[in-house]
Amino acid sequence: MSAHLKTALIEGRQVPRFDRDITNNLLMEHTSLAEVRDEKMIIGIRNDSGEIYRLIGSMHLKNYMNAVEELFDMEMADELQDVEGQRHGCDAIFSQE
Template identity: 50%
Template sequence: MKTTLLDGMPPAKFDKHIIGNLLLTVATPDEVRKEKMLIGVRNEEGDIYRLIGATKVNSFNNASEELEDLGLVDELQHAEEPQDGFDAIFREA
C-alpha cells in the first residue's frame, strides 16, 4: 500500500499510530490516487490530510481493520459507492 500526506494539511495527533500499524510505502499524491482503492484520513479539523492507496481488496480490508482498531470510524461504511473518489474516509469517533 502507498501513502502520502497532503500539502498544507496538519496531520492528526493519532497519525504516528497509523504509520506504526500499517505497512505503507511513501509515494506522491498522484501515485497514491492511481491505486485501485483509496482511503482518506481526516485530522481533528475534519480535513483529509492523508491518503492511503491499496491495489488489492485484501490490502484495503486489512488497512480498514487496522484503522478501526485504532478507534477510527469509516464515514462511508454504509455507502454503496465511492464518494469523491474515496472508498473509505476515516476519522476519530
C-alpha cells in the same frame, strides 16, 4: 517485506497527533499523491479539523481490507461504511470517534 499500501500527505493540511499510530500500525510506502490516486482502492484520513490530510491506496482488496480492519481496531470510524460508491475520491474515509 514490501509495502502493499501506498500513502501520501496532502500538502497544507494539519497532521494530527494520532497519525503516528497509523504510520506505526500500517506498512506503507510513502510516495506521491498521484501514485496513491492510481491505486484501485483509496482510504482518506481526516484530521481534527475534518479535512482529509492523508490518502492510503491499495491495488489489492486483501491489503485494503487489512488496512480498514486495522483502522477500526484503532477505534477510528469510517463515514462511508454504509454508503455505496466513492466520496471525495475515497472508498473509505476514517476519522477519530
